[in-house]
Each structure stands twice: as C-alpha cells, then as structure tokens.
Amino acid sequence: MTDLSQPSLPGALPDKRQVAASFSRAAASYDSVADLQRAVGNRLLEQLPNALEPRQWLDLGSGTGCFSRALQHRFPQASGIAVDIAEGMLQYARTLGGAHYHVAGDAERLPLRDAGVELIFTSLAVQWCSDFRAVLAEAHRALRPGGVLAFASLCVGTLHELRASWQAVDGLVHVNRFRQMADYQRLCAESELQVLSLETRPHVLYYPDLRSLTHELKALGAHNLNPGRPAGLTGRARMQGLLLAYEQFRQAQGLPATYQVVYGVLQKPLLEGE
Numbered sequence: 643m644t645d646l647s648q649p650s651l652p653g654a655l656p657d658k659r660q661v662a663a664s665f666s667r668a669a670a671s672y673d674s675v676a677d678l679q680r681a682v683g684n685r686l687l688e689q690l691p692n693a694l695e696p697r698q699w700l701d702l703g704s705g706t707g708c709f710s711r712a713l714q715h716r717f718p719q720a721s722g723i724a725v726d727i728a729e730g731m732l733q734y735a736r737t738l739g740g741a742h743y744h745v746a747g748d749a750e751r752l753p754l755r756d757a758g759v760e761l762i763f764t765s766l767a768v769q770w771c772s773d774f775r776a777v778l779a780e781a782h783r784a785l786r787p788g789g790v791l792a793f794a795s796l797c798v799g800t801l802h803e804l805r806a807s808w809q810a811v812d813g814l815v816h817v818n819r820f821r822q823m824a825d826y827q828r829l830c831a832e833s834e835l836q837v838l839s840l841e842t843r844p845h846v847l848y849y850p851d852l853r854s855l856t857h858e859l860k861a862l863g864a865h866n867l868n869p870g871r872p873a874g875l876t877g878r879a880r881m882q883g884l885l886l887a888y889e890q891f892r893q894a895q896g897l898p899a900t901y902q903v904v905y906g907v908l909q910k911p912l913l914e915g916e
C-alpha cells in the first residue's frame with residue numbers, strides 16, 4: 643500500500659488538473675449516482691455541534707452543491723461560500739443555489755482571507771489532497787477562533803475488493819490510493835486544531851455486477867486517476883479475470899464495494915479571554 647503519511651508526496655495522488663477535469667466532466671451525471679456521497683454528507687451534518695451558529699460557512703470541495711443547499715437550509719441567516727477545484731462543478735452548482743459565492747480553489751491553498759468563517763464543511767473531497775497537513779493548516783487559518791472544521795474523507799480499506807481483484811489479475815494500480823486512518827489521527831493531533839471527534843465507519847454498497855460499480859465510479863468522476871495506472875484499453879482476457887476474481891466477494895445482496903469513511907470534527911481554539 644502506498645504510504646501517504648508524509649505531508650507531501652509528489653506523485654502519490656493524481657495530478658490536480660486531472661482531478662479537476664475529471665470532476666468537471668462528471669458534473670451532470672454525478673447526482674444520479676451519488677448515494678454514498680449523500681449518506682456520508684448527511685451523517686457529517688448530524689455531527690456538527692448543536693450550538694454552532696455560523697455567520698459564514700464554507701463548503702469545501704462542494705461538487706454539485708448538494709451540501710451547500712443543506713447548509714443554507716440549516717443556517718438560513720448565514721452566508722455561504724462554495725469552493726471547488728473543478729470549474730464544471732461550480733458552474734453546475736451555481737444554477738442550483740445554496741452558496742452565495744462559488745469560487746474556484748484548492749483545499750491546500752484556500753482562496754479565503756484569514757479568520758473569516760465559522761464553519762468549514764468538507765465531505766468526500768480531501769481524500770484527493772496529498773498534503774492533508776496543508777488542508778488542516780489552511781482550515782486553521784481561515785476559521786475564526788471557536789470555528790469548526792467538519793470533514794469526511796476516505797482511508798485505506800476503501801474499494802479493497804476491487805484492489806484485491808485487480809491485484810489477482812495483474813498486480814497494477816487500478817484503484818485510487820488512500821491515506822491510513824493512523825495518518826489522519828496523527829495529522830489531526832499535530833495540527834493547531836482541537837479534535838472533538840475522529841472516527842472511521844465502513845459503508846458497504848452492493849452492485850448486481852462489476853460493470854454497474856465501474857460505471858458508477860466513472861459517473862462520479864472518481865475512477866482511477868493515479869499515476870502508474872495502466873494505460874490503454876482493458877483487454878478482454880484481463881477483464882474476464884477481474885470479473886472472476888471479484889465474484890469471490892459476492893454476497894446475498896450482490897457484489898460489495900466497501901468505503902472506509904473517516905469523520906472528523908475539529909475546532910479552532912478560542913483566544914484567551916473569549
């Protein structure tokens with residue numbers, strides 16, 4: 643398994659321009675296949691501290707804006723900013739409302755001034771960032787004292803069935819790489835934010851066949867973009883090998899695809915006297 647524990651590891655995650663282009667292309671198909679994303683984002687919303695009343699929130703890696711609209715509903719008095727690296731996603735989200743501002747930007751270098759927002763909500767986006775330490779530092783910079791960062795991300799164990807099946811066929815990288823949970827724990831503990839909660843939960847989706855799973859990953863823009871992925875067409879024999887290998891995982895409900903989801907809620911400490 644690739645080590646993503648280093649703060650920055652060039653080449654370990656796909657190029658950001660590729661990530662942006664892939665999600666931009668997926669904007670129109672995304673919502674029809676985003677059941678997992680909705681379940682995870684809703685669970686993250688439930689974890690927000692009850693007392694939180696932001697005047698300004700940020701939906702980071704906002705995608706089609708599903709959770710910008712949920713945040714607007716939950717905090718009707720507040721003003722919202724949606725930031726995403728994919729222009730296509732921002733364009734799509736703009737037409738649907740939710741956030742007041744839609745800004746292109748990178749979670750590792752937020753296009754925001756210091757101490758401007760009370761909530762940063764980011765669901766299933768920061769697994770695309772190789773420098774999670776920078777994400778935490780930027781959140782700390784952009785939050786007001788007392789403000790909250792709520793994130794959901796993916797860790798090792800995600801799509802392990804697909805990874806193992808490809809491994810059995812050709813041993814190449816066909817599945818996006820993920821950070822270890824221990825690295826999330828360490829980087830959060832080392833950040834200047836206070837950890838209110840940090841846990842991992844498996845979500846398992848079931849598919850009638852492998853084509854449905856790979857089709858969904860593509861429609862989400864989340865198919866394999868790793869450097870080192872095999873180029874060219876997938877040969878018929880290798881595809882057949884993959885189908886057979888994945889069948890070993892079949893359960894009564896269908897072919898499982900496990901997502902190991904990390905949920906974290908962190909707070910910027912109040913200044914002395916506040």
Ligand SMILES: C[S@@+](CC[C@H](N)C(=O)[O-])C[C@H]1O[C@@H](n2cnc3c(N)ncnc32)[C@H](O)[C@@H]1O
Nearest residue numbers: 665679703704705726727728748749765767770
């Ligand atoms: C799986 S989608 C999730 C969208 C939305 N948060 C949801 O839950 O429906 C991931 C989003 O993160 C964005 N993204 C990926 N890397 C990013 C980065 N470094 N900075 C900001 N956004 C990023 C992608 O463009 C994509 O829109």
